[in-house]
Amino acid sequence: MxxxxxxxxxxxxxxxxxxxxxxxxxxxxxxIGAIIGGGMSWYIRLELAxxxxxxxxxxxxxNVMVTAHGFLMVFFVVMPAMIxxxxxxxxxLMIGAPDMSFPRMNNISFWLLAAALVLxxxxxxxxxxxxxxxxxxxxxxxxxxxxxxxxDLAILSLHVAGASxxxxxxxLITTIVNxxxxxxTMHRAPLFVWAILVTAFLLLLAIPxxxxxxxxxxxxxxxxxxxxVPEGGGDPILWQHLFWFxxxxxxxxxxxxxxxxxxxxxxxxxxxxxxxxxxxxxxxxAIGFVGFVVWAHHMYTVGLDVNxxxxxxxxxxxxxxxTGIKIFSWLATMWGGSIxxxxxxxxATGFIALFVAGGVTGVVLSNAGMDVALHDTYYVVAHFxxxxxxxxxxxxxxxxxxxxxxxxxxxxxxxxxKIHFWASFVGVNLLFFPQHFLGAAGMPRRIPDYPDAxxxxxxxSSVGALITAIGTFFFLYIVWHTLTRGRAAEANxxxxxxxxxxxxxxxxxxxxxHEDLPKIEAAQGVE
Amino acid sequence: MTNRRHIxxxxxxxxxxxxxxxLAFASVPLYRLxxxxxxxxxxxxxxxxxxxxxxxxxxxxxxxxxxxNVNSALPWRFKPVLRQTSVRIGEEKLAxxxxxxxxxxxxxxxxxxxxxxxxxxxxxxKVQCFCFEEQRLEAGQKVDMPVSFFVDPxxxxxxxxxxxxxxxLSYTFFPAEPEGDANSW
Numbered sequence: 001m002x003x004x005x006x007x008x009x010x011x012x013x014x015x016x017x018x019x020x021x022x023x024x025x026x027x028x029x030x031x032i033g034a035i036i037g038g039g040m041s042w043y044i045r046l047e048l049a050x051x052x053x054x055x056x057x058x059x060x061x062x063n064v065m066v067t068a069h070g071f072l073m074v075f076f077v078v079m080p081a082m083i084x085x086x087x088x089x090x091x092x093l094m095i096g097a098p099d100m101s102f103p104r105m106n107n108i109s110f111w112l113l114a115a116a117l118v119l120x121x122x123x124x125x126x127x128x129x130x131x132x133x134x135x136x137x138x139x140x141x142x143x144x145x146x147x148x149x150x151x152d153l154a155i156l157s158l159h160v161a162g163a164s165x166x167x168x169x170x171x172l173i174t175t176i177v178n179x180x181x182x183x184x185t186m187h188r189a190p191l192f193v194w195a196i197l198v199t200a201f202l203l204l205l206a207i208p209x210x211x212x213x214x215x216x217x218x219x220x221x222x223x224x225x226x227x228x229v230p231e232g233g234g235d236p237i238l239w240q241h242l243f244w245f246x247x248x249x250x251x252x253x254x255x256x257x258x259x260x261x262x263x264x265x266x267x268x269x270x271x272x273x274x275x276x277x278x279x280x281x282x283x284x285x286a287i288g289f290v291g292f293v294v295w296a297h298h299m300y301t302v303g304l305d306v307n308x309x310x311x312x313x314x315x316x317x318x319x320x321x322x323t324g325i326k327i328f329s330w331l332a333t334m335w336g337g338s339i340x341x342x343x344x345x346x347x348a349t350g351f352i353a354l355f356v357a358g359g360v361t362g363v364v365l366s367n368a369g370m371d372v373a374l375h376d377t378y379y380v381v382a383h384f385x386x387x388x389x390x391x392x393x394x395x396x397x398x399x400x401x402x403x404x405x406x407x408x409x410x411x412x413x414x415x416x417x418k419i420h421f422w423a424s425f426v427g428v429n430l431l432f433f434p435q436h437f438l439g440a441a442g443m444p445r446r447i448p449d450y451p452d453a454x455x456x457x458x459x460x461s462s463v464g465a466l467i468t469a470i471g472t473f474f475f476l477y478i479v480w481h482t483l484t485r486g487r488a489a490e491a492n493x494x495x496x497x498x499x500x501x502x503x504x505x506x507x508x509x510x511x512x513x514h515e516d517l518p519k520i521e522a523a524q525g526v527e
Numbered sequence: 528m529t530n531r532r533h534i535x536x537x538x539x540x541x542x543x544x545x546x547x548x549x550l551a552f553a554s555v556p557l558y559r560l561x562x563x564x565x566x567x568x569x570x571x572x573x574x575x576x577x578x579x580x581x582x583x584x585x586x587x588x589x590x591x592x593x594x595x596n597v598n599s600a601l602p603w604r605f606k607p608v609l610r611q612t613s614v615r616i617g618e619e620k621l622a623x624x625x626x627x628x629x630x631x632x633x634x635x636x637x638x639x640x641x642x643x644x645x646x647x648x649x650x651x652x653k654v655q656c657f658c659f660e661e662q663r664l665e666a667g668q669k670v671d672m673p674v675s676f677f678v679d680p681x682x683x684x685x686x687x688x689x690x691x692x693x694x695x696l697s698y699t700f701f702p703a704e705p706e707g708d709a710n711s712w
Contacts, residue, residue, distance in 0.1 A: 170540045238554070
């Protein structure tokens with residue numbers, strides 16, 4: 001491959017085999033998904049601002065929006081941005097590889113995901129839409145209660161998105177295992193690379209189980225099998241077991257890349273190597289492993305016997321140990337460091353605060369006895385939005401500000417970035433913290449109306465959603481401002497703290513990088 | 528050279544994916560086997576052939592209650608002849624259920640079953656049961672359906688289960704072929 005090979009026009013993007021261009025497309029797709037999925041959540045909060053039905057008369061439509069919001073945010077916003085976007089862009093740059101191991105498969109991964117997004121939108125506008133929730137539990141998702149083609153289209157969309165993720169994961173693992181530059185041992189690889197490696201393995205083990213379960217649901221709906229139908233000897237609980245065997249690792253698929261991004265940023269802006277590098281790497285492996293044996297904590301109310309619940313409580317609480325290792329190692333990295341509170345660092349510290357808040361309520365919910373009272377209330381909604389949505393999104397913002405100079409060649413405005421951080425931080429906390437109170441008071445999720453007693457905190461939450469929305473549109477303005485007005489970024493805008501290989505190439509990163517493999521003598525900022 | 532390494536790595540990873548898909552489907556028979564062997568989740572045992580019934584029966588009595596349900600898609604009436612019975616541990620006992628087709632067409636039903644408390648399920652063994660096969664009733668036909676069972680004396684050796692004094696055996700009749708057309712749209 002010669003350096004002159006640089007396709008232009010639409011061919012550059014549609015036929016792309018370049019990890020940077022594909023990464024950029026993933027990030028753009030994620031932004032589109034975020035605008036649709038975010039728009040739905042704001043519409044939901046608008047309806048929920050006051051008791052009674054104001055805007056959404058059609059409750060099926062409400063259910064469809066809740067469902068689509070979940071699918072979009074999980075499969076078409078967070079995963080594409082972190083794994084497809086930052087993973088594609090920075091894994092090869094960080095390990096000193098010229099590109100991914102299978103560039104054409106990389107292209108297919110992206111376009112399958114784009115096709116899946118189209119299928120999901122089609123599902124939403126067909127035959128009443130899938131109002132099943134993102135968990136798609138039968139019998140609600142069965143042909144009896146969702147007779148139209150909407151659920152079948154949604155299933156197909158997830159199949160295609162799953163195929164995309166599996167191909168992407170295989171590509172990333174092969175790249176990380178085989179294409180590290182000379183001297184880049186695994187124990188010298190940056191933590192973001194470790195994070196993506198662990199995530200890719202989780203994808204490979206979890207997504208096929210979802211695909212299998214979805215296939216069973218599809219044949220139950222259309223071909224008369226009875227996997228989840230009791231009269232045929234099936235069991236709807238089987239769906240929940242299979243779904244959550246995928247679904248629990250899925251939440252780590254979302255958050256572990258965030259751990260990687262945060263580790264890079266905390267080290268860079270504390271101007272210190274990450275505290276306890278090996279502990280950090282193997283804590284992610286441990287979280288990934290234990291993540292596969294805790295799934296039934298989503299199902300405490302299905303009638304598990306007491307010994308089973310006791311096991312799942314214990315196993316779930318064990319996850320707090322490696323997670324604690326990560327939190328304390330980040331704090332220890334900052335401890336005594338020369339901290340510079342640039343925008344990425346603000347978002348990284350914000351991430352730690354939000355993730356700890358969500359993690360603490362997670363430990364509360366892991367208790368089977370407690371969970372029976374809180375199951376399917378807004379307490380759970382607050383919990384998983386703290387960890388998954390806002391902590392993960394803060395990590396994405398942090399990654400964006402950290403790497404946008406490298407990706408676009410232009411640096412964002414520090415003032416605008418800081419305004420965006422504070423608007424987001426105030427907004428999301430005002431949005432989600434009151435939901436703990438609502439849930440503890442018993443407000444159920446996924447219902448567009450509620451008794452007057454819940455009115456106060458719901459209004460506060462909706463005001464928070466408005467502030468968050470303003471912050472988000474402000475972010476889109478920052479993207480535009482950066483790309484058109486931003487000053488040129490130097491190769492390394494962050495100084496001595498930024499020691500990973502992507503800062504050794506010019507900004508914007510040239511179309512082809514590391515064609516002469518770098519030689520790594522000592523660890524790159526991680527030891 | 529390196530290319531072959533990539534293919535090798537990717538092929539192993541694809542095998543891993545195929546294995547996980549296989550496991551997802553294998554989970555159905557594997558879980559059924561697991562439940563049958565351990566009595567997990569209230570799955571009663573099926574006594575095959577001359578199991579040691581009555582040989583070391585105990586004097587302790589246990590109350591067995593019967594619960595019957597019919598899915599709304601099946602126009603049947605289904606009731607136990609006796610609501611409950613008392614059985615000596617280890618003794619084989621026959622219980623009868625009455626089923627009547629009150630619909631206008633012949634219908635085939637199949638019964639799913641469960642035992643509570645779950646911890647007693649592994650000691651509750653059925654020798655014969657109408658639930659082992661599908662049952663067909665002509666319109667208006669009324670039949671007695673038998674189940675014979677015994678409580679395994681080993682229950683007395685299980686410190687977790689020996690306090691059980693009442694066992695509930697529950698049946699739910701479903702239409703054997705799902706009524707609604709899955710392809711109705």
